[in-house]
Amino acid sequence: LIGYDILTYDIAVDSFGNVFFASVMSSHEGGVLQTLLYFDATEQKIKKLKSSNGNQLKEVFRITAGPDNNVWALSKDGLFRIDEQLEIHEVSDLPHYFINKHENGGKETKPERIYTAVKCDVSGLIWLTTNKAELYSFNPKNRKVELHQLPANFAVDLSSGGLLPIMQFWTILIDKERNFFIGTQNGVLKYDPLTKTSWVIEKGK
Helix, strand or coil, X not given: CCCEEEEEEEEEECCCCCEXXXXXXXXXXXXXXXXXXXXXXXXXXXXEECCCCCCCCCCEEEEEECCCCCEEEEECCEEEEECCCCXXXXXXXXXXXXCCHHHHCCCCCCCCCCEEEEEECCCCCEEEEECCCXXXXXXXXXXXXXXXXXXXXXXEECCCCCEEECCCEEEEEECCCCCEEEEECCEEEEEECCCCEEEECCCCC
């Protein structure tokens, strides 16, 4: 887009071949573009996502595609679902960790907790991490939200010999066997949701 600086954090592709970009788009005059960009696979064009229900996405920083043709976008305003018709729907079932500037006398403040990553597994469950070492799952079918208790006070043996606790989760990868790999500020954590066990991937292993 001419006149905009675009910072892209994440990319997702749906089953139709449409490509969605998790981006923050700022104009040279200081304004923020309040729509999501996507590549239309049919028309081979980049477009602004417009929803007829009035919902808009602002400052999307994580995005994931599900097996049911839904795309899930994580923005500063929470989690949103984009359906097959490219309509935007807000997900209000999750704990809301984002603080709106209108709730603080017009000043935007940084919340103590924020969602940092979102991924959809092969069964359609939505997984989210926070900067407080928390892992949430959300089932779109029954709207169930579950907080998975992972040890947040275990230590990582760093190369310097020091021990530091993992207190922040920043990214997540789910493989085809539903093993979870969670990126933290002190290394990579592997988690098995079936056995509810987790361990740190040690250096060289």
